[in-house]
Amino acid sequence: MATLDATDYNALTNDEFRREVRSFFESRYPEALRYLPRRVRIREIRDWWNTLYEKGWIAPNWPREWGGMGLDAGKMVIFLEEMERHGVARAADQGITQVGPILMRYGTGAQKEYYLPRTRSGEIIWCQGYSEPNAGSDLASLQTSAVLDGDHFIVNGQKIWTTLAHDSTHIYLLVRTDREAKKQKGISFLLVDLTTPGITIRPIRNIAGHEEFCHVFFDNVRVSKDALVGKLNEGWTVAKALLGFERLNIGSPRRPQYALMRLEMLGRAKGLFDDAGFVDRFTQIKLDLEDLASLYARYVEQVKRGEPLGHDVSSLKIWAMEAWQRLTDLLVETGAEDGVIEGAQEIAGVEIDFLTPFYYARPATIYGGSSEIQRNILSKYVLDLPSQ
Amino acid sequence: MAPEHTELLRESVADFVSRRMSITRVRALRGTGHEYDRDVWREMASLGWLGIVIPEEHGGMGLGLIDAAIVAEGLARSLAPEPFTAAAVLAAEALTLCDNEALKRELLPAFVAGEHVCALAWQESPGATDAGHIATRAMPFEGGYRLSGMKRYVAGAAGADGYVIVARADTAVVLACVDSNAAGLTVDLEAVADGRQFGTLHLDDVIVPRERVAASGDTAAAALSRALDRATAVASAELYGVMSRALEMSVEYMKTRVQFGRPIGSFQALQHRAVDLYIQQQLASAVLDQSLRELDTEPSATQRAIIASRVKARCSEAGVRIAREAIQMHGAIGFTDDYDVGLYLKRALVLAAWLGNAVRHRRRYATLALKREG
Numbered sequence: 020m021a022t023l024d025a026t027d028y029n030a031l032t033n034d035e036f037r038r039e040v041r042s043f044f045e046s047r048y049p050e051a052l053r054y055l056p057r058r059v060r061i062r063e064i065r066d067w068w069n070t071l072y073e074k075g076w077i078a079p080n081w082p083r084e085w086g087g088m089g090l091d092a093g094k095m096v097i098f099l100e101e102m103e104r105h106g107v108a109r110a111a112d113q114g115i116t117q118v119g120p121i122l123m124r125y126g127t128g129a130q131k132e133y134y135l136p137r138t139r140s141g142e143i144i145w146c147q148g149y150s151e152p153n154a155g156s157d158l159a160s161l162q163t164s165a166v167l168d169g170d171h172f173i174v175n176g177q178k179i180w181t182t183l184a185h186d187s188t189h190i191y192l193l194v195r196t197d198r199e200a201k202k203q204k205g206i207s208f209l210l211v212d213l214t215t216p217g218i219t220i221r222p223i224r225n226i227a228g229h230e231e232f233c234h235v236f237f238d239n240v241r242v243s244k245d246a247l248v249g250k251l252n253e254g255w256t257v258a259k260a261l262l263g264f265e266r267l268n269i270g271s272p273r274r275p276q277y278a279l280m281r282l283e284m285l286g287r288a289k290g291l292f293d294d295a296g297f298v299d300r301f302t303q304i305k306l307d308l309e310d311l312a313s314l315y316a317r318y319v320e321q322v323k324r325g326e327p328l329g330h331d332v333s334s335l336k337i338w339a340m341e342a343w344q345r346l347t348d349l350l351v352e353t354g355a356e357d358g359v360i361e362g363a364q365e366i367a368g369v370e371i372d373f374l375t376p377f378y379y380a381r382p383a384t385i386y387g388g389s390s391e392i393q394r395n396i397l398s399k400y401v402l403d404l405p406s407q
Numbered sequence: 408m409a410p411e412h413t414e415l416l417r418e419s420v421a422d423f424v425s426r427r428m429s430i431t432r433v434r435a436l437r438g439t440g441h442e443y444d445r446d447v448w449r450e451m452a453s454l455g456w457l458g459i460v461i462p463e464e465h466g467g468m469g470l471g472l473i474d475a476a477i478v479a480e481g482l483a484r485s486l487a488p489e490p491f492t493a494a495a496v497l498a499a500e501a502l503t504l505c506d507n508e509a510l511k512r513e514l515l516p517a518f519v520a521g522e523h524v525c526a527l528a529w530q531e532s533p534g535a536t537d538a539g540h541i542a543t544r545a546m547p548f549e550g551g552y553r554l555s556g557m558k559r560y561v562a563g564a565a566g567a568d569g570y571v572i573v574a575r576a577d578t579a580v581v582l583a584c585v586d587s588n589a590a591g592l593t594v595d596l597e598a599v600a601d602g603r604q605f606g607t608l609h610l611d612d613v614i615v616p617r618e619r620v621a622a623s624g625d626t627a628a629a630a631l632s633r634a635l636d637r638a639t640a641v642a643s644a645e646l647y648g649v650m651s652r653a654l655e656m657s658v659e660y661m662k663t664r665v666q667f668g669r670p671i672g673s674f675q676a677l678q679h680r681a682v683d684l685y686i687q688q689q690l691a692s693a694v695l696d697q698s699l700r701e702l703d704t705e706p707s708a709t710q711r712a713i714i715a716s717r718v719k720a721r722c723s724e725a726g727v728r729i730a731r732e733a734i735q736m737h738g739a740i741g742f743t744d745d746y747d748v749g750l751y752l753k754r755a756l757v758l759a760a761w762l763g764n765a766v767r768h769r770r771r772y773a774t775l776a777l778k779r780e781g
Contacts, residue, residue, distance in 0.1 A: 283777075292777065299766075302773040310721050314693040334686045391679070398678035402658050402685060405673040 025081070026075065029091050037097050043074065052184040054106030056279050056375040058231050061144060061186040064110040068141045078115050078139050080275055081180040085123065085135050093323040096267075104274035111183050114138040114145035118191055121208075125249040125257050134210065137304040146187035148178040148211075148235060149258070155180075156392050158253065159202040160192075163237060165209060167244070172209065174217075174240040180386075184220050184233035197252050208254035210246045216240070227378035228361075235333075267322060269387055270335030272312040275343040278376050279308055281369075282350050291353065302347060307342040314338065330400035333393040340383040341390065345362035410436050416474055419454060420481035428485035430747050436488050437602030442565035443488040445521075448510055452521030459494045461503060462638075465515035471703035476644035476695070483648035486754055488603055490526070490563030492645060494518070496751045497638035498525040498563070498571055505582055505622035511734035514569075514584065524566065525584075528558035528608050529573040529631060536639075536763035536771045537718065538573055538580065538631055543610060545574035545581040551617040552581060554591075554610045562761055564606020565596055571621060572610065573631060580627040583615040590614070600753040632708060636715035640698055643718045645693050646726035646758045647688075653729050653751040654684055657736040664738075677736065684732055687725035694721045716768040723759035723768070730755035 028036055052059060071077040079098045081087020082276050102109070119138055122131050137143040154161035159225060163176025174194060184190065190211050197205030213220065217240035222230035249257040282301065291297040314335055318328065351358040354366070354373040363372040384390040400403045427447055436443060451457055456478050461467025479492050488698070499509050499518055502511060502525070507527025517523035554574050569586045585592060590607070591613040596604035622630055658681060668709040671677055698718035702711060723763030730752040741748050759765065 030436070125643060245541045298773050298777075299769065302777075303770045304721060305776075306717060306769060306772065309717060310690045310694045312691055312695045316697065317693045331689070334682075334689050335680075338686055338690065394682040395675070395681045397685060400676075402678070402681055404658065404678050404681065405670045407673055407675050 020056075025086075028088055028094055031094075031243075033093065033097060036094055037101060040098055040101040040107070043076075044101055044107055048105060052108055056372060056379055057227060057229055058183065059108040061111050061183070064108060065141070067108075068110050070316070071346075072140060076120060076142075080116065081119055081135075081139075082123070085131075086139050092325055096319050096322060099268060100273075102143075103271055105275065107120075107201055110142050111146070111186055113147055113182075114143060114189075116146065118145050118210075121191075121248060121257060122262065124260060125208075127245075129245065129320070130248065132208070137185060143189050144187045146181050146184045146190050146213075146233075146235075146323070148181055148184075148190045148192040150180045150264050151177060152179050156389055159206070161193055161195060161206065163192070163194050163208060164198075165196050167196075168241075170246065171241045174211070174237045174242055176237050178235040178237075179223075181220075181233045181235045182231060184213070185222050185230070185350050186233050190235060190322070191248075191253050193258055203255040204349070206254040207251055208248040208257040209242060210248060211240070211242050211304050215242065225378070226381065227375055236250050236336060267315075267318055267328065267332065267335070270311075270315055270318070270332070270339040272308055272315050272339065274337065275311070275346055276307050278343070278346050278350065279305060280344065281371055281376075282353065284369045285350075285353060285366060285371055288369045289353075296354070304342065304346050304349060307338075307345070311335075311338055311342055330396055333388075333396045333401075336387065337390050337393050337397075339378075343383055344380045347380040351377050412470075413474060413477060416477050420478055423450070423454065424481050424485045424487075428482070428487055428578055430486065430750070433486045433488060433602070433750065434564055438598060440565060440596070442603050443490065445566070448489055448524065449521045451489065451491070451495075452519065455519075457521050457532075458499075458515075458519030461515050463647055465503075465511060466731060467499075467515065468635070469759060471699075473630070473699045473703060475641050476637040476699050479641045480644045480648035480651075481655050483754070483758070484652045485646035486649075486750055487603075488601075490524070490603075492638055492641045493526055493563030494524050494567075496641045497634055498527040500637050501527050501571055501582065501634035502584075502621055503628050504626070504633060506626050507618070507621045508582060510618065510621055514730050523568045524531055524563065525569045525571060526561050526563040526567045526606065527604070527634065528561045528570045529635065530560045531556075533560070534763070536767050537635060537712075541573060541575040541580065543572070543574040545576040545583065545615070547576055551620060552583060552703055553577060553616045554583060554585070554613040554615060556610050558608040559605070559611070560761070561606035561608060562603075563610070564594055565604045568608070570608065572613075572615075573613070573627075574610075577622065577626045580631060581623045582621040582627045582630065584619045584621055585610075585613055585615060599757050601750070601757045602724075602753070603757070604719065611642070627710070633711065635690075635762065636711045637702060638713040639719045639768075640695075642758055642762050643691075643698070643722035646722040646755060649690050649751055649755050649758065650688055650691065650722075650726040650729040653733040653748060653755070654681075656748050656751070657681065657684070657729075657733045660737055676729050681736070684729045687728060688756075691722045691725040709775055715774060716763075716772040716775070719763060720765045720768040720772065724765040726755040727752075727759045 061227040076088060078087040079090050080095055083089035122134055149158060151161050151163060165172040165174045190213055192209045192211055193206050194209055195205055196207040217238045219236040221234040223232050226230050286292055319334055320334060350375050357366055361374055363370055455468050458467030459470050461473050475496050482491055537622055543553055545552040567587055569584060570584050572583045574581045591611045593609045595607040599605055621708040661677060662670055664671045695718055698714045701714050733748045734752060737748050740746050
């Protein structure tokens with residue numbers, strides 16, 4: 020029996036827990052990093068990482084035996100809601116959200132002992148090496164190879180769109196380990212130190228002008244056999260085990276709601292609410308987001324009840340991302356000539372950046388399974404339509 | 408996590424629909440002066456549905472909108488022409504909140520029993536989402552009021568036994584109960600797309616004795632706006648029933664219709680269109696569930712109007728879009744009168760326009776929600 024103490028957050032009522040989380044974020048999160056329209060860099064967020072680490076809150080989803088908060092589904096949703104409410108950036112947290120849970124399920128004892136504490140402390144920062152130049156939506160066609168040579172794999176190939184690889188110390192990789200097997204069958208999951216000889220990282224500038232993602236090249240990189248997670252050729256299963264919160268979180272209405280608030284402030288400052296054309300378009304988008312919030316709330320309730328999310332949750336991602344895009348389209352249009360001026364400006368007393376939100380809404384329908392792939396999923400698994 | 412009684416109600420509606428509803432019946436009743444089947448109406452009464460929102464003290468079930476919506480959605484899925492939302496929700500809700508207790512004791516049990524079908528005549532101009540300016544005059548005289556004016560777009564007017572008429576005495580709103588055979592009242596019926604009719608009521612010095620005045624002043628205005636908002640949410644549930652069935656028909660058709668040697672549902676262009684309709688249906692479902700729950704907690708009048716406008720805007724738009732695209736998915740057969748999918752489009756069109764279409768409700772939402780937040 021767990022004893023009831025201050026760190027058993029699941030024993031708190033939802034309201035108590037929400038209050039505690041909110042007050043911590045409000046008092047400790049750096050003001051300058053609230054509601055960043057772009058991905059935060061590790062050098063900016065390191066202090067906040069350490070604050071969370073010292074509080075014991077860096078890994079809310081991990082069990083307490085591994086230093087996590089051990090939150091149940093309901094409390095986890097509250098934690099994320101409060102992050103979004105206060106505009107707390109998600110620090111390069113793929114180690115926390117992805118590598119941690121994967122290792123706990125598939126890792127060896129030695130892998131857990133080595134990687135989990137270091138991932139929590141931020142000594143190790145992870146990036147995800149999945150996509151390749153010729154394996155985007157068709158991820159299972161990936162070609163980066165790992166060939167066994169004694170106690171090592173020799174890795175050759177190229178990963179791309181690797182978010183913040185240049186801020187990371189390690190990469191988790193999907194590699195081809197059996198060329199004869201059909202697509203998904205010959206893939207393995209490896210953990211690789213980015214300082215290993217033969218690895219080259221080259222940042223890619225995105226259309227917002229930020230170096231957010233990278234190429235990662237592998238040229239005869241020797242990786243110990245111990246780096247394999249799960250069984251050889253079963254990496255696809257390992258990678259696919261990550262569902263749930265990631266899929267829910269991506270459909271959260273908070274980010275578009277923040278952009279909507281800026282648009283509303285701008286509209287008021289410019290007197291646009293006397294313009295029936297603007298009001299009609301603004302209201303349509305506002306309702307698109309309100310209705311998104313209703314759909315999101317329904318899935319949150321499902322998660323809180325402990326029920327797994329089905330394929331139907333893809334509709335949340337499609338609607339959230341496409342509504343966000345429509346909103347940023349209207350933002351730029353409302354700015355007119357000002358809308359194409361780069362960087363933050365002051366318009367009628369409101370500080371506003373038109374282009375950065377517009378740019379960052381573009382890949383939202385591409386990453387995490389493009390809108391077209393999501394539609395394929397809904398068509399096949401929910402509407403049960405015949406295969407193409 | 409529906410309570411047990413809503414599950415039972417759902418089963419009871421499904422059972423009734425499978426026994427009593429058919430497209431053949433719907434087609435037979437299209438364009439007839441009586442519009443619907445009084446026997447079916449009495450059967451609905453015996454199931455308690457006509458008193459679903461009427462308090463128990465007046466013989467009703469005293470349930471909430473969630474329950475009314477279950478009945479409305481189920482009936483709409485089968486395109487039932489019976490005026491459930493118009494009579495058993497809109498008129499019943501309006502009268503329930505009036506303060507003429509003797510009149511309520513007389514009429515509400517007759518509503519519940521299906522013996523007195525009543526329609527609410529509130530509207531005068533198109534595109535209204537609330538009573539707004541009322542031109543119909545209630546001239547006071549010693550024994551009551553004399554009503555003169557015209558009411559339009561009255562759903563459930565065909566075959567109605569009586570009306571609750573919204574009129575204006577100076578600045579006060581008056582809700583008056585008038586029998587359909589009252590002297591000075593003539594009712595013109597206008598055919599609408601789905602085979603039913605809207606009534607136009609011409610009131611020429613119709614005498615309403617004091618005891619037939621259901622409410623006046625603030626009480627009448629509050630009863631009216633609450634009834635309109637609540638019926639608007641139930642009409643949204645009807646739209647949800649119609650869009651769900653239309654989407655099912657389209658997806659089913661896509662699985663069976665073969666062209667170029669394959670079911671047309673295997674073509675990605677059509678699959679993605681179908682998915683977009685599914686997303687609209689899911690949004691409508693989520694908004695509807697949330698709205699009905701919130702309305703049953705009796706929010707403030709402004710909040711109630713915001714909720715009603717939000718749900719009607721989404722359900723009207725989604726309903727018409729899904730039904731319209733259903734025609735395209737079906738190809739030429741969808742354009743024929745013989746094929747049922749067209750009936751769903753027509754019902755969606757009428758329900759979307761009735762009690763305010765998407766554009767009107769978005770404007771009302773903007774007026775209320777943006778003013779409130781600004």
